[in-house]
Amino acid sequence: MAMDTQDTSYLESRRLVKRWAGPWPALANTAMIAVLFYISWWIFQDPRGLMRMYTPYVGYMVCRWLLIMFIWLAYIFDFWPFRRGWMETTHPVIKGVVLTAASVAVMLVVIEGFFKGVLGNFGIAYFSPERLESLGITDFYAVEYASEAIMMFAAIASWLSPSWVVACENAPWQNLKQPTRGLTVLIVTFFLGMIVYLLTMHSHMAILFYPWQEYTAITAPYWQKFANTVSGNFHIAWIMSCTVVVWVYETIWQRYPFNLIETDWLRRTSAFFGIIVVALCLSFFLFYAQDLVWGINIRGTRREMAPDWRWLHVGEMAIFWLVGVLYLNFYGGNWPTKFSRPVNVLARTVISLAIGVAIYVAYYMTAHLFLGTQKGFSHPQQFPMIPTIWLINLFLINMWFMDGWPGWKAVPKTAEELEEAKSEIVAHDVAWTPKFARGLLFGTVAGAAAYTLVIAVLPWIGTNVTLIR
Amino acid sequence: MSDKPLASRRDFVMGAATGVLGGALASMGLYSYTPLAYDRMPKQKRTGTEFGAVRSVKITNISETSWFNNAHLVGDLKDAGGLLVDQYTIGWAPFGNGKGPAKSSYDDGIAPIKAMLPNDIEAAWDIQAKRSIHPENPGGFSTLIEVEDLDGSKHKYLLDVGWSYDWMLQSFKREAIDQMLAAGDIEALILTHEHFDHFWGLPVAMKFGPKIPMYIHNGFYKEGKQYIKDSGYKGDPIVIDKELTQIRPGMMAIKFDVPIITRVYGEVSLAFNIKDKGLVLVSGCNHQGILQMTSTAHQKLKYDNDKFFGLYGGLHISPFEDWDPKYDDLVLSLGKWEFEKLGCNHCTGRLTAKKFVEAGYPVIKGSARFRTSTPDYLGNGDTIVFG
Numbered sequence: 001m002a003m004d005t006q007d008t009s010y011l012e013s014r015r016l017v018k019r020w021a022g023p024w025p026a027l028a029n030t031a032m033i034a035v036l037f038y039i040s041w042w043i044f045q046d047p048r049g050l051m052r053m054y055t056p057y058v059g060y061m062v063c064r065w066l067l068i069m070f071i072w073l074a075y076i077f078d079f080w081p082f083r084r085g086w087m088e089t090t091h092p093v094i095k096g097v098v099l100t101a102a103s104v105a106v107m108l109v110v111i112e113g114f115f116k117g118v119l120g121n122f123g124i125a126y127f128s129p130e131r132l133e134s135l136g137i138t139d140f141y142a143v144e145y146a147s148e149a150i151m152m153f154a155a156i157a158s159w160l161s162p163s164w165v166v167a168c169e170n171a172p173w174q175n176l177k178q179p180t181r182g183l184t185v186l187i188v189t190f191f192l193g194m195i196v197y198l199l200t201m202h203s204h205m206a207i208l209f210y211p212w213q214e215y216t217a218i219t220a221p222y223w224q225k226f227a228n229t230v231s232g233n234f235h236i237a238w239i240m241s242c243t244v245v246v247w248v249y250e251t252i253w254q255r256y257p258f259n260l261i262e263t264d265w266l267r268r269t270s271a272f273f274g275i276i277v278v279a280l281c282l283s284f285f286l287f288y289a290q291d292l293v294w295g296i297n298i299r300g301t302r303r304e305m306a307p308d309w310r311w312l313h314v315g316e317m318a319i320f321w322l323v324g325v326l327y328l329n330f331y332g333g334n335w336p337t338k339f340s341r342p343v344n345v346l347a348r349t350v351i352s353l354a355i356g357v358a359i360y361v362a363y364y365m366t367a368h369l370f371l372g373t374q375k376g377f378s379h380p381q382q383f384p385m386i387p388t389i390w391l392i393n394l395f396l397i398n399m400w401f402m403d404g405w406p407g408w409k410a411v412p413k414t415a416e417e418l419e420e421a422k423s424e425i426v427a428h429d430v431a432w433t434p435k436f437a438r439g440l441l442f443g444t445v446a447g448a449a450a451y452t453l454v455i456a457v458l459p460w461i462g463t464n465v466t467l468i469r
Numbered sequence: 470m471s472d473k474p475l476a477s478r479r480d481f482v483m484g485a486a487t488g489v490l491g492g493a494l495a496s497m498g499l500y501s502y503t504p505l506a507y508d509r510m511p512k513q514k515r516t517g518t519e520f521g522a523v524r525s526v527k528i529t530n531i532s533e534t535s536w537f538n539n540a541h542l543v544g545d546l547k548d549a550g551g552l553l554v555d556q557y558t559i560g561w562a563p564f565g566n567g568k569g570p571a572k573s574s575y576d577d578g579i580a581p582i583k584a585m586l587p588n589d590i591e592a593a594w595d596i597q598a599k600r601s602i603h604p605e606n607p608g609g610f611s612t613l614i615e616v617e618d619l620d621g622s623k624h625k626y627l628l629d630v631g632w633s634y635d636w637m638l639q640s641f642k643r644e645a646i647d648q649m650l651a652a653g654d655i656e657a658l659i660l661t662h663e664h665f666d667h668f669w670g671l672p673v674a675m676k677f678g679p680k681i682p683m684y685i686h687n688g689f690y691k692e693g694k695q696y697i698k699d700s701g702y703k704g705d706p707i708v709i710d711k712e713l714t715q716i717r718p719g720m721m722a723i724k725f726d727v728p729i730i731t732r733v734y735g736e737v738s739l740a741f742n743i744k745d746k747g748l749v750l751v752s753g754c755n756h757q758g759i760l761q762m763t764s765t766a767h768q769k770l771k772y773d774n775d776k777f778f779g780l781y782g783g784l785h786i787s788p789f790e791d792w793d794p795k796y797d798d799l800v801l802s803l804g805k806w807e808f809e810k811l812g813c814n815h816c817t818g819r820l821t822a823k824k825f826v827e828a829g830y831p832v833i834k835g836s837a838r839f840r841t842s843t844p845d846y847l848g849n850g851d852t853i854v855f856g
Contacts, residue, residue, distance in 0.1 A: 443488020
């Protein structure tokens with residue numbers, strides 16, 4: 001029985017049903033996204049294409065802010081001001097075009113109006129290319145520097161905005177109607193984002209200029225000894241990992257294990273900070289993995305030996321994993337689903353990592369042949385996060401705005417299904433028992449052993465595997 | 470049969486699956502970025518290849534001014550689509566086709582001047598001046614290296630050939646490079662990499678010495694290899710495909726495989742072992758990074774006193790007078806190698822030279838002649854002697 005779903009978000013109110021049996025829906029959507037990716041890449045980003053936004057920071061800023069716009073529209077505002085009736089009855093392609101266009105329009109207002117116009121002219125000069133140019137910076141770098149600063153803000157927002165919805169469950173404003181709830185969450189996450197920006201990226205921007213802007217920012221940055229660099233890329237590493245872990249937690253982990261906690265405030269707080277802890281673990285490992293493969297980083301050098309680049313590459317590697325995670329969740333039906341929750345979670349983690357590694361390998365072996373990018377891992381002007389986030393944006397347009405068209409269609413959830421979804425907020429299928437505890441202990445040792453095996457193998461990979469000839 | 474053992478086993482498996490993830494993540498977080506993790510990593514072994522020694526190396530800066538107007542160069546790059554655009558398509562001389570930024574190609578650009586190379590380079594440049602964007606902007610990077618052997622004999626090498634035919638012809642004549650090439654006094658031309666400002670002036674060198682032995686990195690693209698032929702080279706370039714290639718006793722070429730802006734790949738730098746002094750490193754642009762070069766040399770070469778003595782070249786830090794915090798990492802870290810003499814210019818950037826001086830590094834100042842814009846570093850026509 002279908003029911004009134006106005007109290008449930010649009011994404012939660014629908015069930016996506018395959019239009020055809022077998023792998024055809026996934027194949028059809030993959031083919032459509034591949035074509036859309038390449039056409040849109042050529043039009044907007046490709047250094048050989050039409051608009052050539054891959055300068056790189058202009059393109060980097062745009063693809064990141066588009067991601068934020070999609071998250072704001074779908075997750076924070078639940079598609080407000082678009083009516084639920086319109087969402088449920090309009091053809092997916094029309095919805096895709098209209099909602100994407102609306103997102104682009106808001107993005108332009110945010111970038112051109114808020115950051116460059118307001119913040120750049122009345123607050124912090126480096127957000128405005130015109131201000132920088134008038135201060136003597138070459139016009140190209142004036143645009144690049146401002147785009148870098150605006151892009152960095154998006155990096156933080158791409159973690160905090162979804163985190164408030166996914167981990168904090170919109171609390172304490174979950175019962176407010178739209179747009180009040182959306183605006184409240186937006187303002188709060190924007191405020192938090194500004195604080196995180198000032199604590200993590202402002203010093204990076206301040207030492208871009210000569211002399212270091214020591215009266216307006218902490219220079220040298222406080223993290224330089226720990227991170228072995230003065231570059232803000234250190235923060236990009238863990239912040240991008242947070243972004244990735246939020247979606248891992250939301251999709252393939254089905255909010256496990258924090259959804260075992262019944263007390264609301266404890267579950268939400270644990271999830272919010274747990275995501276950060278997991279992201280830090282991931283960042284430290286990915287940085288160390290590079291040192292194991294390529295040799296210990298050398299501060300002050302360039303390319304793949306430089307610590308600043310390696311911190312950046314931590315974020316890049318994490319995003320490759322996110323591509324695997326979202327593909328498995330969107331187009332692979334979050335497979336497998338037949339085992340217990342923890343086993344499903346573990347299996348999906350391994351599968352998505354395998355997909356991420358495969359995409360990583362394929363990217364570095366072939367991207368320079370068709371994306372107009374440079375061969376090699378570490379060109380300082382090359383950011384694989386641009387094509388990967390561009391691809392993720394297309395995934396989101398397809399699954400959030402277009403209900404998975406053409407391979408899937410949306411049908412309203414039944415009352416039972418909605419009830420089941422609500423009960424999922426706290427998972428009841430995993431309980432603490434002596435056997436579970438014994439398994440946990442065994443698994444922890446096995447996990448540590450797996451980690452030991454991986455770090456033992458990585459130096460061998462560094463010596464024997466060549467991706468780019 | 471009771472369900473109890475099954476449920477019990479299921480609980481164990483669920484716990485184990487959770488534990489695997491938790492154990493792996495905890496290990497990642499608690500071990501990966503710790504001193505303990507790094508202590509277990511094998512220390513870098515120094516292979517220390519012996520390559521002889523020389524008495525001294527004298528470097529004459531033929532031209533370090535690769536372009537004369539930074540805003541024009543960066544503006545052209547911006548108009549063409551940014552730093553990753555293929556250099557042959559940008560529309561710069563000698564590959565302009567009159568259609569504006571990013572609409573050119575190697576074949577289109579070279580077609581009207583191919584027959585004139587290398588003998589009629591003045592007319593070829595005049596034609597290109599009408600077909601290219603900002604034709605007055607190109608200069609070039611080129612250096613003469615004179616190596617004095619232990620027995621006192623001297624050997625000359627040309628490192629790179631600049632960009633503008635017009636400017637490089639003037640510069641070669643100023644330093645008598647044209648006569649040295651014509652007389653066969655220069656033993657080899659070493660092209661550090663394929664970039665426009667180091668390589669596109671090749672016909673000027675070919676005009677005077679078309680048979681000179683030539684070394685190139687194996688990352689040259691097909692357009693670059695074709696240009697060597699079209700420039701009038703009468704020979705086969707020696708392709709450097711190993712990390713270390715000895716040019717002569719005491720002189721080693723080091724190959725670095727690095728992606729570089731405007732679709733260029735790889736760079737070759739030089740190392741000299743100065744008897745009783747130490748190692749001198751010379752680079753064209755140093756896209757691999759100074760500290761990558763010092764680290765490689767430290768690991769792979771054996772040199773007197775186990776000491777870094779000198780450094781010369783474009784050090785590629787802020788070529789467009791741009792900045793990035795990672796450059797400060799270099800400024801902060803270079804001191805530990807304790808160079809006694811730093812000769813820098815070109816893509817090092819004026820701001821970097823300034824920061825080097827502020828950091829107390831022994832940067833040799835220049836005379837700011839022949840259109841070099843600052844005395845803060847070695848300019849056109851200046852020389853530096855190591856040894």
